[in-house]
Amino acid sequence: MGTEYWGWAGEAHLREHGESGGAVSGLLASVLSSYDEVIVIRKTGTVFEAEVHTLDSPQGIARVQGALHAVSIELSHYLQLGRKTAIVLKPCEARAVIENIKRNHVRREDVLLIGLNCGGTLPPVKTKEYLRSQFGVSPGDIAKEEIAKGNLIFFTTDGQELSRSIDELEEAGYGRRESCRYCDVKIPSMCDIACGNWGTPAEKHITFLEVFTDAGAAALEAAVDGGYVSVSEPGEKLAAVRKKIEGIMVKMAKGWQEKMLGPFMAMEPKERLDAIHAALAPCIGCYACRKACPVCKCGDDCKCFQADPDDQLPISMFHAVRFLHLMESCVGCGQCSDACPMEIPLAHLHQLFAKAYEGRTGYKPGMSCGDIPPLSRGDFPEGY
Amino acid sequence: MISLKVTNSHCPGCSLLCGVQMIEREGLLDVEFMKDCDINSGKLCRFGIELARYYGELQTSALAGGREVSYEEAVTLAAKALSSSRGAGVALCTGDATTEELYALSLFADAAGLATTLGLGHHMHAVGLEAFHKTVTHPDVLDHAQMIVLVDIDPAYQYPLLARRLMLVREQGTTIVSIGPEKEHLSFYTDARYPCHPSRTVDALRAFVEHAMPHALYVVPCGMYGDAALTAQVNNICAATSSRALFVTDFANVRGGLALGMESLSHGIDGLVASIEAGDVTSLVLVESPLFSSYLDDARFWAACETLDALVVLQSHRCEAYPPNAIVLPLPPFYQRKGTLRNVCNRRLVLSGEAEGAVAVLRDLGAAMGHGLSPFDAVAKEARSLCDAWYETVATFTPVELPPQAGVEGPCHRYVPNPYLVRGMPNPRSKRVGLDLYAVAKGKERYVIREDVAEDVVFAYEKDPRYTLPLQPYE
Amino acid sequence: MTFEPKIIAFLCNWCSYGAADMAGTSRLQYPPNVRIIRFMCSGRIDPNFVIEAFLRGADGVMMTGCHIGDCHYIDGNYKTVHRYEFLKDYLDTLGIGSERLTLAWCSAAEGAKFAQTVADFTEQIRRLGPSPFKERGQ
Structure with a gap:
């Protein structure tokens, strides 16, 4: 549990144009003085188009987009060892960074993790198709999207507001990405600072900030001292509302876990093996899943990579080893499913393993740098 | 100053022209999935994944x-x-x-x-x-x-x-x-x-x-x-x-x-x-x-x-x-x-x-x-x-x-020239067969003839008795 | 034809291989279903080896090493324990079943224990039947 604030940008321009009062933009402007670079997502066109961007001066901060729900670029790929970086992340990306820190790909003291509360992201192509077919709106006419109170809301450039219940959408096969539906980390407590608009008065543009670490506290203090961000005590009632929103979201996610992973776990072992085998059968060995995976960083030396993909084994060693490695590190970001050209539900399969392990041991990847990955443990084993 | 340049591009591998983002970061080129592309939803084949290597030559x-x-x-x-x-x-x-x-x-x-x-x-x-x-x-x-x-x-x-x-x-x-x-x-x-x-x-x-x-x-x-x-x-x-x-x-x-x-x-x-x-x-x-x-x-x-x-x-x-x-x-x-x-x-x-x-x-x-x-x-x-x-x-x-x-x-179906081979990048999934055939084929005609190929290279259609049967849909 | 299990045993050089040796020199009978692969330390047994053994048609896999505290590399077998525990969950989730994997400690003097462990494990695998991978005719 961190220290909670309400915050907004000190500069009028950022306060106007930044999301939720521009506290994150203000924070980034301040952080630039003590970090080498800031990695963010920048909108390049419609709300579906964005690219990774590095900032090294306060110019252009207003163009930075915090929460583009229809963009799920994995930013943790862009961290480099030995460089002081501040990075704005969704919870899954933050968890991936933590997993990388555990494996010495990144140093904790080098990175400032600014987390964003996340209720889920949308698959861009499917969402565009939905907009066209259900609302008759061209995706280019969307000025802003938002997920609020269980609804997905689109604001068009001519001021229309199109809204649908997320549950309804997801029943129809649209809505959030599948991995987001059952993701149960909504507030990134592994970050230095978690930001979001949950728990803020609706009529005011402010950001709810929760500071978890000393580095986060120092960054925020510097921002306040420099006049980049202003903070106040949060309203107690609304802070409780934030917790409540998180609770509802997590409960929903658990429901989805039951729905999507439950049937797999309920199978007989033999059936499950057959199901996994059948799911992997279309694999064409392109390695896109490995390329997209934010925790898989071994490079060409990885054990999964040394297996001959044409080994004719019932499940290729490539997948078998990846299941093993990701059982202790899968953060459930869904990038592998997104990248698979044969539409194999890889994220489901990896989560099946990770959640089974989590269920038995309580080890949840990417939550704390202090957790030792189970496969790297060498401490005295109790009970042997 | 740390450079990062993103170029929205299309994969030159074949005529599908999948969308892909090319990222130049400190002299290194990398591929980022372009998930909003209607053609491929950001997905790429092996050639697309290895585009940075292709562009490296x-x-x-x-x-x-x-x-x-x-x-x-x-x-x-x-x-x-x-x-x-x-x-x-x-x-x-x-x-x-x-x-x-x-x-x-x-x-x-x-x-x-x-x-x-x-x-x-x-x-x-x-x-x-x-x-x-x-x-x-x-x-x-x-x-x-x-x-x-x-x-x-x-x-x-x-x-x-x-x-x-x-x-x-x-x-x-x-x-x-x-x-x-x-x-x-x-x-x-x-x-x-x-x-x-x-x-x-x-x-x-x-x-x-x-x-x-x-x-x-x-x-x-x-x-x-x-x-x-x-x-x-x-x-x-x-x-x-x-x-x-x-x-x-x-x-x-x-x-x-x-x-x-x-x-x-x-x-x-x-x-x-x-x-x-x-x-x-x-x-x-x-x-x-x-x-x-x-x-x-x-x-x-x-x-x-x-x-x-x-x-x-x-x-x-x-x-x-x-x-x-x-x-x-x-x-x-x-x-x-x-x-x-x-x-x-x-x-x-x-x-x-x-x-x-x-x-x-x-x-x-x-x-x-x-x-x-x-x-x-x-x-x-x-x-x-x-x-x-x-x-x-x-x-x-x-x-x-x-x-x-x-x-x-007739060409062995395993050796169908595809983006990987045409551009000199063999598909690893068929690395063994593909490269063998490619080596054989390069020295000879474009059609691979059985006698020219080592015994252990399998022509897929030879293996399967179905190809000798009269035409009918099966299963 | 009765089912004869195929079991891969990963043995450490210093203790459990010694135990197997002891079993042999003591003329102890144990089932011939086990194929032994020697490692310098049970801590070298990469989980991949176990998985590959199953994928390539093993019905059961044994991991054996020195008793805790007796490892010639001091704490190599601590790692073995953690990997074994992890692999059990993995095999259960994949659908092979953790009962097809066992961990046993045999010192170089415990030839009889080694023979008994192999006999018991073979019997266990015989009861379980062929590995599910085998049934698909691979």
Whole structure:
């Protein structure tokens, strides 16, 4: 549990144009003085188009987009060892960074993790198709999207507001990405600072900030001292509302876990093996899943990579080893499913393993740098 | 200052032109998935994943007479060689270029008195350019077809992102049928399969017409080594059943070139080599042509090229070696160029780089020879209006006479040239078989003959008794 | 034909291989179903080896090493324990079943224990039947 604030940008321009009062933009402007670079997502066109961007001066901060729900670029790929970086992340990306820190790909003291509360992201192509077919709106006419109170809301450039219940959408096969539906980390407590608009008065543009670490506290203090961000005590009632929103979201996610992973776990072992085998059968060995995976960083030396993909084994060693490695590190970001050209539900399969392990041991990847990955443990084993 | 540059681009691997973001970070190039791209939802095949490696093998310097020279010197030498050439000349492009570059090439060729062609492969002469014109279909043709017939194509292996589209349209209720040698992944997206030996695919196709729905869509691969008779047969079926055909090519922007009226090689690359050997063609301008590294009969091609008066190669991807008389002018890599592309579904796509690519090089070359070339924007405008006009014409298929089939055993289906092989990057999934066959094939004819291949290399259709049975759908 | 299990045993050089040796020199009878692969330390047994053994048709896999505290590399077998525990969950989730994997400590003097462990494990695998991978005819 961190220290909670309400915050907004000190500069009028950022306060106007930044999301939720521009506290994150203000924070980034301040952080630039003590970090080498800031990695963010920048909108390049419609709300579906964005690219990774590095900032090294306060110019252009207003163009930075915090929460583009229809963009799920994995930013943790862009961290480099030995460089002081501040990075704005969704919870899954933050968890991936933590997993990388555990494996010495990144140093904790080098990175400032600014987390964003996340209720889920949308698959861009499917969402565009939905907009066209259900609302008759061209995706280019969307000025802003938002997920609020269980609804997905689109604001068009001519001021229309199109809204649908997320549950309804997801029943129809649209809505959030599948991995987001059952993701149960909504507030990134592994970050230095978690930001979001949950728990803020609706009529005011402010950001709810929760500071978890000393580095986060120092960054925020510097921002306040420099006049980049202003903070106040949060309203107690609304802070409780934030917790409540998180609770509802997590409960929903658990429901989805039951729905999507439950049937797999309920199978007989033999059936499950057959199901996994059948799911992997279309694999064409392109390695896109490995390329997209934010925790898989071994490079060409990885054990999964040394297996001959044409080994004719019932499940290729490539997948078998990846299941093993990701059982202790899968953060459930869904990038592998997104990248698979044969539409194999890889994220489901990896989560099946990770959640089974989590269920038995309580080890949840990417939550704390202090957790030792189970496969790297060498401490005295109790009970042997 | 830490540099990070993102370029929205399209993969040059095949005519699907999947969207991809190229990221340059401190001198390192990497690929980022472009998830908002309607064509592929950001998904990429092995070639796309390895694009950074493909772009890493660049032709960076100008060459003449086997040694590095300055760009200006190479341009002067090339202009001199082209002007002094005795006989006819050919300007050939594979289609790995923007529409603007292709148009600039045809403008340059007109001025220099060369014939322009697209290096599509030896089998398009069977039906001629007309067939390609008549494949004009509206965008998203795959999504609207009621029945899709895959003819001797292995989408999961050759065009994985096409396979994905097939899987998706099948979920929408489209019937998908396959004719040709059995392939590994076909069962995931076909409703019926008519397996047959490669040499009997044409007959199988003829027999299939009986069951064919009208208004079907025939998907046919159209690489450098396709089968002429097959293409002609598809053409005839389309004419008879008012169906359409989707010729999937290994090169990026073939559609753009055809729309500009560039000819397909009238007798294939073989024909071109024969004309060079006969002395009919004495100068050759190659733009983005992988012929020196991937044309199987390259020893003959190489020897023919050495007899040319002028051999000018505009190339971005490095070939291992060039004939000694080649004058090589480097081009920027595909993703750095600006311009437009047309993909297999006739969508107009934009490359958002900054370099003019071959347009600039051809302009310099033209200037050295005494002809001018308009500025880029003017070229782009003209090219676009020509393209649009072509796409507005509605064409129908007319039957053609079937050309004789190649009298050899037929290509092993495992060795179907695909983006990986055409661009010198073997697919790791079939690394063993593919490379063995590639090595065998490179030294021999383009068709692999059983006796030439080691015992342990399996021709997939040999293994399966089904190929000896009469034609009928199974399972 | 009765089912004869195929079992891969990963043995450490110093203790359990010694135990197997002891079993042999003591003329102890144990089932011939076990194929022994020797490692310098049970801590070298990469989980991949176990998985590959199953994928390549093993019905059961044994991991054996020195007793805790007796490892010649001091704490190599601590790692073995953690990997074993992890692999059990993995095999359960994959559907092979953790009962096809066993961990046993045998010192170089425990020839009889080694023979008994092999006999018991073989019996266990015989009861379980062929590995599910085998049933698909691989």
